[in-house]
Amino acid sequence: MKILLVSPFDFTFPGGVNEHILHLDAQFRKRGHETRVLTPRSLGEDEQDDGHFIKLGTAVPIPANGSTARITLSPFVSGKVKDLLLRERFDIIHLHEPLAPALPLLVLLHSRTVNVGTFHAARSHNLGYLYGKPVLAYFFSKLHGRIAVSPAALEFVSRYFPGHYELIPNGIDVELFRPDVPPIERFDDRPTILFVGRYNESRKGFKYLLEALALVRREFPACQLLVVGPGDPRRFKWLIERYELEPHLRFVGPVAPHELPRYYASCDVFCSPATGRESFGIVLLEAMASGKPVVASDIRGYRYVVRHGVEGLLVERKNPEALALALVHLLADRDLRERLGRAGRQRAERFSWSVIADQTLAYYERLRAVGVRRPLTPVPRPSITRIPLRGWPGGETS
Known part of the structure; x- marks a missing residue:
């Protein structure tokens, strides 16, 4: 399969969502799939496409979920996103935090293939989802598959956007983190x-x-x-x-x-x-x-x-x-x-990235077997410039 993985977050800064994407990307490539990763670029960094990573739109820091999310708010890369999707013709587009401004929304706006969204965040409430729902409903309707990384994330997003969600958790590199790793010598035997x-x-x-x-x-x-x-x-x-x-x-x-x-x-x-x-x-x-x-x-x-x-x-x-x-x-x-x-x-x-990648690929195949269909209830296409940022549930998981 030819797969596009989309992150709303600047890859220069580490975080749980970007780590999730990197591990899926590595596992997919190991299995022979062709992958690309689309992210915003850092301030002062040029837009680029090295054949694997594509960086479009300048990321800016936004307070979110007790942390800082570095996302792009620019709608002006819309044409470049559209050209990318027309040129590459992906089989699957997998968006992480798919309702986050603005890169995932621009991808959903122009996508004509199978779209999968993974929801990572969990909060008690979210004003961005609440007040943005009339606009975000259009983009949500373009997701053919929806994944939540935990029951907490599922409960949170379902409160605003009910529907079926596949539960596929975050993973862990069980080869890197092992019980037989040697400790650091400078720390003594104190409890x-x-x-x-x-x-x-x-x-x-x-x-x-x-x-x-x-x-x-x-x-x-x-x-x-x-x-x-x-x-x-x-x-x-x-x-x-x-x-x-x-x-x-x-x-x-x-x-x-x-x-x-x-x-x-x-x-x-x-x-x-x-x-x-x-x-x-x-x-x-x-x-x-x-x-x-x-x-x-x-x-x-x-x-x-x-x-x-x-x-x-x-x-x-x-x-x-x-x-x-x-x-x-x-x-x-x-x-x-x-x-x-x-x-x-x-x-x-049970949470190894190999297991998580297999679960994700199996979900892709089930969605592809169904094919790309229009939503049963058409939702008017909005302007993404109307999406409120206040209270948006971004930020990185850890």
Whole structure:
């Protein structure tokens, strides 16, 4: 098949949606399919087509879902998108966050082939979908197939655009994240908790982990928390000083993807205290594939990945005492850590990118067998310049 994968997000900046696309792209090519990837370009970067990646429209930062989405808002690349689709004649166009401005909408506007949309985000509400529905309904009607990456994402999008959705989750590279990866030598044998993510974002719940660490320290005075990911520790200076946590903290900063598995290998327990708006939880799968037990908030997106008492422990969100109790419980029980870690690895293998790619390709084939049909209820074609941006549910999943 000839497949176009479309991202609304600038590929210069890492994120869950773009990672998802890159892994599907690699798996599809491995199976002999011809793929192209369409994305916006970074500010100052030229438009380009290297035969694989196509970059059209300048990306600008937009606050979204407690994060920042870098998307293009320009409708002026419409003609170039139209020419691309006419020239390439794709069998499948797979759009990620297909109702995001503006690149996916322009593709849907001009597409005459089988369109598939994957919905990644999960929130409690969305004003962009609510007020933009009269306009977005046209683009939604052009999707022949709809995928949600988790029950949380499905529930969220169905609230505004009901219909049938295929549940095909995010994946994990089980060859990269493995239990036999060597740990990092500079970290000693102290009881070690790991956090991975953009810790400055309030939805990641990092402050609750710091408060929990102060309690864990009472039972394990030598414990340490490794913090991997972008952020500014000065934002939490008052909390660190209040609880005298500095000797127990190692802020590592962002690390290269090939180095990340070694940080998982260096911990005893992985912790994700997110407060909500997480549709899936890639970091949970990374820890599980690495054979590490998980302590995480009991939120909808995480429940789909981790089963309480099987691969990890789920606790009440925004509750430092509950976090601390679960962490102490695991740090004190090596046998339990190993049992949860083994179960986590087994479950993670069900989410391998090879499995996810096969599920996605099988869905493509079912849609192609049906063929391209017009919607049963015609929806008027709108102008994409009328789409409201306020409250749009973008941002990257993690």
